Amino acid sequence: MLRFDFSFMFEPNVKGGITEEEFEECKPLVAKAVDAVVKSRPGFVKVILDRSHMDAIEDINQWVLSFNNLVVIGIGGSSLGAVALVNALTPPDWNYLSKQERKGYLRIFFLENVDPDQTAAVLDEIDPRETLFAVISKSGSTAECLAHYQIVRGLLQIRGLKPSNHIVFITDPKKGFLRKIASEEKILALEIPPDLGGRFSVLSPVGLLPASAIGVDVKALIDGARDAYVKCSDLKVEANPAAMIALCHYLHKKKGRTITVMMPYSNRLYSLADWFRQLWAESLGKKYSLSGEVVNEGLTPVKALGVVDQHSQLQLYMEGPDDKTITFIEVEKFDRDVLIPSIHTEEEISYLGGKKLADLLKSELIGTERSLAANGRPSMRVIFPTINAYDIGQFFMYYEFATALMGQLLNINPYDQPGVELGKQITYSLMGRKNYEHIQFPEPVKRVVID
């Protein structure tokens, strides 16, 4: 079970932390928000309670496992959750293992960014004859996804391979371009429920298909999320991790701490911070309140990697502006550990001999946490006893629910993202899409341009 420690969010552990009075005063507000979110039955809750998504994955499991590679085509919420799952639950050298070593599961690649060097390198790695392409887009209209879809489809056609034998779509049940092509060409298409936004969709087929292709225990993942949801629904704030996450960030925001740093002390869990970054940023960064006033709300998520970023960011976190809270992610027991041998006897190195790398990592986490606390900089810890599917499922649910609670507390809609539209429209216009010719984007007055 995932555990949480909020001690260093509070006085007296951190000077300038949350006081007892502030905590007591805020609890009813947060409990009310919990009640409201539970009653609203958001899409990210419904999806884990609906068995049909897991069934859809099971139904195609044999077909999926007949391939050697899975290429996931998607961006933002249509890829970040799957990337986080893959990085957390497979060893770093997964794609270099033999099929036997992978127990028959698939190598996995992602086409997210439209960086030609990256895309070309992925395509060089795979043989289309033994590859399944999962084209994932809630809207079915995202330019990056549709560009990659056409590239891989072109590749299949050049090789004389039938697209419907190598492509699966994951998209809205009714709307969008991918759905249209799916029904016209009988391409298999799994569903993203209409009320489930991309950044909340990791526990739908969006994350479940890639997870099952690499052998993740999908049932454990969903069980973890379901059990976490039970705790998320608890109106007793101290017993509810999502409520505590929301309460702490809400109260620290009031104290001017508007930056949320997520810092896993684990390379395998680093991509969880990427997933969280989109969730927190797109959900909470809003111009208008629910009543239509301009509020320009939001908390800025930042990712950092322990211990690497101690040697890059920590100076700023310690002595720079007091505008951050830090969330440490700790792993209690790694799958593997490495012994540091005792080679030298000199005092400056001998203390390391005979210790394990995990001991050093843990000591550095504590050192960072305590030094920040001593300097009045608040933090919290999320503790993974081990890295496994069940706890990853829990993590997703706790943070999705906490994000929905923050939406309530900040009085904004956490489920839309109107701010990304204008950029998309300008791109369409620049790329010559019909009906977007009229989009205006005035050239800037030239000031300093160095050629």
Ligand SMILES: O=P(O)(O)OC[C@H]1O[C@](O)(CO)[C@@H](O)[C@@H]1O
């Ligand atoms: O799944 P889609 O519709 O392709 O969208 C991808 C991403 O693009 C966004 O709409 C932002 O541009 C995200 O909210 C979403 O996760």
